[in-house]
Amino acid sequence: MLTEEVYFYYQSPLSNLYLTVTGLQILKLEYDPQQKECFQKLLPDGEIKSWLDSYFSGQPQQQVPAIKIKGTAFQQKVWEVMLKIPYGETLSYGDVSNILDSAPRAVGQACKRNPVPILIPCHRIVAKQSIGGYEGATSGHRLDRKQWLLNHETPQ
Structure with missing residues (x-):
């Protein structure tokens, strides 16, 4: 049903x-x-x-609400890694690609296709020298959102 x-x-x-x-x-x-x-x-x-x-409010609950999303087997693996990144911490695209024995660009594509940003925290995956992209963009208001989320999670 x-x-x-x-x-x-x-x-x-x-x-x-x-x-x-x-x-x-x-x-x-x-x-x-x-x-x-x-x-x-x-x-x-x-x-x-x-x-x-x-x-x-800056005090997230550990358990994410129930989600029902579709993606390739690889995307699901990337999203599972994202769920394990603690609040306030980041991993690089390269770090995730090493965990999954894949390419950093493939990780970026899985991030881009994340249907539930914030809940599955794709904003916590960054480039080595910058914050990387967000929602498929490397500049503009989408990247501003990623920066806002990273700043929000950074202890003051």
Whole structure:
């Protein structure tokens, strides 16, 4: 039996976040959805909102809410590595490629295709000499988001 997809938005200090949810599982988290008009409901109280509130207050919960995402076997492996990177820490694309015996560019492509950024913290994967890219961009507002997230997680 299929569960209907429901669309919510969440007001974060970074920007509005747009979530596609089925049942209690997150399918997608977006910053700029193509069909923004679908996201009319504010995210209600519950596990997902509690996790996001904790994250943005600087005290994230260890357990990420339930997600239901699709990806290749390799993408799934990269996303599993990302989930193990502690809050406030980073790994380089090269570090992850060494863990998985793959190429750094392949890791970058898996990051780009992450359907639930922040929850699966692709922003914690950086280049050796810079913060790298984010959401497929190497400059502009997308990279500004990555910098914001990294700054948010850095102890003051």
